[in-house]
């Protein structure tokens with residue numbers, strides 16, 4: 244499904260991603276861990292198509308289609324979804340209007356006609372239940388005044404409505420209390436299916452207790468320093484990142 | 498400036514024509530009031546861009562153009578469809594009341610709605626002292642308006658009477674090859690405990706040449722009254738417009754002014770509420786959406802003269818092309834006006850590199866126990882918001898449109914007349930859809 248080859252990316256001329264190779268097949272859940280500043284969000288933003296990040300080398304394909312050729316909106320319509328580490332507040336645009344516009348853009352892309360208002364309301368109600376959010380959120384401005392946890396739940400709710408082929412979840416678990424973590428991870432699990440891939444960026448094993456990954460990768464200084472199964476996350480919990488950082492530094496200078 | 502300038506002599510002809518024509522047969526008190534206004538106007542002269550308050554709104558074309566009084570023909574005039582609200586509708590065409598385009602209907606007991614020209618004759622006791630109260634306030638255009646005072650909207654709501662819906666007045670300027678001017682004066686009086694909403698809308702037929710609209714509205718609220726005022730400015734883009742709203746609030750009153758500026762070449766919008774009693778609330782809420790070479794200049798003067806009053810100024814502008822705007826928000830808190838709570842916010846969204854927005858807050862506070870806050874921002878569309886939209890599959894053009902429109906959403910949200918709000922949203926969307 245998603246194939247990343249030798250990806251290099253920089254911001255303002257500063258290289259951040261320094262050669263990433265990653266293959267994610269349909270139905271798989273991959274977790275990406277790594278120290279602060281190692282480039283996890285950068286990878287997520289590059290995948291989503293943020294134009295502040297310049298891809299200097301490598302390729303990204305989704306089901307064989309070249310993502311680097313597409314703007315962010317086109318990628319999203321092709322099935323790419325990124326849950327933001329810091330969701331943006333949009334005063335003046337209601338959550339309902341925002342989501343409906345997104346949903347209709349998707350439908351238009353698939354050659355379907357605009358969704359009927361009542362059908363959409365029913366769909367949205369069903370998906371809200373998935374993350375235990377209240378209908379009242381829909382009339383509020385997008386993310387405005389939402390608590391940290393509400394913003395994260397809102398991201399998962401959007402994923403539930405838009406049903407992407409692949410979802411990159413950037414620290415969707417950070418800032419959540421125990422109940423919210425259970426709700427969010429429950430939502431993620433319900434959205435897991437054999438056709439959908441997920442890349443879960445996190446710092447914490449506690450999320451991975453709920454959402455069990457098929458693979459774990461550790462990003463250090465813009466490269467995947469180690470990959471493994473879910474037991475790798477437990478090892479990191481135990482040992483921290485230092486041993487991988489040292490190894491990565493040694494590899495970089497050799 | 499006691500010597501008559503060449504500029505003014507141009508308007509002397511119009512003034513003479515007025516005195517001999519539509520202004521003839523006025524009662525003596527009115528003739529005197531007008532004359533006094535004319536005299537003071539001549540002393541003041543037209544403000545120039547050297548004047549601090551007139552740096553942006555260049556009114557020299559008004560001074561230099563020999564405006565004449567329009568012929569006021571109503572046949573074939575199209576004032577559009579009034580909003581579907583209960584309440585009387587009044588049409589004025591080229592400064593004259595057009596009964597055939599109006600529908601005052603049956604009014605609740607205690608409510609008077611009529612053209613001012615009629616009230617001048619039939620309700621002198623209600624009209625005269627209030628019209629005279631603006632004398633000498635130092636605003637040249639207000640004095641000029643007094644010099645040509647004759648017609649406009651008159652509303653009077655008796656004690657504790659609630660006028661449902663809204664009074665709607667439309668002022669249409671017809672296309673003319675002459676440079677025409679109209680000088681409307683509206684008077685709204687809510688007695689103690691009364692409630693009413695008044696909507697004044699200025700529109701024109703297609704541009705035929707320069708025109709000048711100088712409108713003054715006086716709004717009086719007796720104790721405990723609740724009043725609202727809507728102003729919609731959408732005259733053609735060769736129109737010079739000065740519109741001034743004077744509000745007098747007695748104790749425990751609640752007032753809101755909502756305005757939307759879309760039209761005009763140069764528009765000066767003055768909103769001057771004065772709180773004369775305790776426990777008043779005064780909200781001044783508005784938007785301006787200029788494009789091309791339009792100039793929109795909003796000037797607020799909110800006066801707190803008594804304790805425990807609150808005022809709120811919320812103005813937002815969306816500028817495109819070469820538009821220029823000014824928001825000048827003056828708050829005066831008198832010595833005795835303790836526990837004043839005043840808020841002012843002006844935000845501007847610039848859609849081009851060639852437009853320019855200015856904000857000038859002026860706080861004059863003579864009391865020590867007050868809360869006054871003001872804030873202003875000017876900027877472009879938030880690119881991180883655009884990315885958030887795009888990341889959800891929304892086309893960039895749609896994202897820009899939604900975000901631009903969202904900028905004035907909170908101004909719309911304060912407008913409680915739903916049909917008016919929705920129509921305005923349509924007008925604003927039409928304007929913005931061409932810009933983003």
Ligand SMILES: Nc1ncnc2c1ncn2[C@@H]1O[C@H](COP(=O)(O)OP(=O)(O)OP(=O)(O)O)[C@@H](O)[C@H]1O
Nearest residue numbers: 254255259277278279280281282283284285286295
């Ligand atoms: N827009 C930007 N402008 C400048 N530097 C940037 C930008 N985005 C990322 N960086 C830099 O790139 C590096 C990687 O940042 P990134 O956000 O990808 O890290 P991360 O792995 O997600 O960290 P965290 O765990 O703290 O979220 C950091 O040094 C960061 O400062």
Ligand SMILES: [Mg+2]
Nearest residue numbers: 283284285328
């Ligand atoms: Mg990050």
